[in-house]
Amino acid sequence: MNLKRYSVFAILAAVLLLVSGIWIVLRDPAGQNKCFFGEVEYAPVLQWNGVIYNENWDTPLTGLKKGKPVGEITYTKADHKCPRKVMQDGDATLLDVGTKLYEVTGYKASARLWAGDRLYEANSNPNAKTLNDLLDVAGKIKTVRFISGMDGTTHLMDFTPEAAEIFIREFPKLKYIPFQELYKQTKGWVGANYWLEIEMKDGSTMTIVYNTLSPSFNPPAYATPELAALVEQQRKLIYTK
Structure with missing residues (x-):
């Protein structure tokens, strides 16, 4: 694998x-x-x-x-x-x-x-109360992009600068929920997943997964309606270019 x-x-x-x-x-x-x-x-x-x-x-x-x-x-x-x-x-x-x-x-x-x-x-x-409490990424994220769920490596598309700015600001604020609880509440975290990569200003990267049915992320947090709409809107751009 x-x-x-x-x-x-x-x-x-x-x-x-x-x-x-x-x-x-x-x-x-x-x-x-x-x-x-x-x-x-x-x-x-x-x-x-x-x-x-x-x-x-x-x-x-x-x-x-x-x-x-x-x-x-x-x-x-x-x-x-x-x-x-x-x-x-x-x-x-x-x-x-x-x-x-x-x-x-x-x-x-x-x-x-x-x-x-x-x-x-x-x-x-x-x-931890927020994702930033868990990850300490506020002010450190450079950009966010979609990557292939087939190999977890291939870059598909960076978020537009405007969308990245919103994601970078709002993602660390999301309320952290232990994955055990998220798993139970979503009855197994079923549904399609998008794979994303966050790149830090220091060059390090972090892979996150977005579940379209919940909608929620792992590292575990429910997406706000704004972030859910943003991810879906950016995803569509992959297929329109």
Whole structure:
């Protein structure tokens, strides 16, 4: 599977399949067996200060710098046949024990962390009220574009400057809702999805998914009517040029 495409699926699945231990519940509904004896393909996830982070492995890193050290990984789920179901601070799915964690210069540690030389971004924060609380992107976004949902890489079209200005202003203000809740409220987040890429002023990028039926985003938030109309209007431009 294309790594960029997989990274988005990891964002969608990480909370459901890793944080809550649903893969154990599915195997053992009674919850009597704490071990999993099959093959587990973990998404790259870590927890720090109550925040769950996913690796962003498809973004350019040259414009990002390491800040202060904040800690290190102390437990790796993939190393255990009987991993604990609920992640704790310092836990990772795949990172080696001892991997150092650092701030990302210019971003809050609750939004981004370096794990060694890998970039991890928040996808779940119990203290976040808005998407900016989760992502710390206000004032940092350069542009937004549609990308192909087939490969997660091909650029289809940048938003027009006027539309990008509105999106850049309004997207960080959206009310954050944990993906578990969004998933339940939308009965599985069903419906067609658009893939978008946000490019930061430092050159790093973030892939987001827009659901047309809800309408809502992941990173998780419901779109305002203005943003929903904006995304649909910009999408139509792809096919009129």
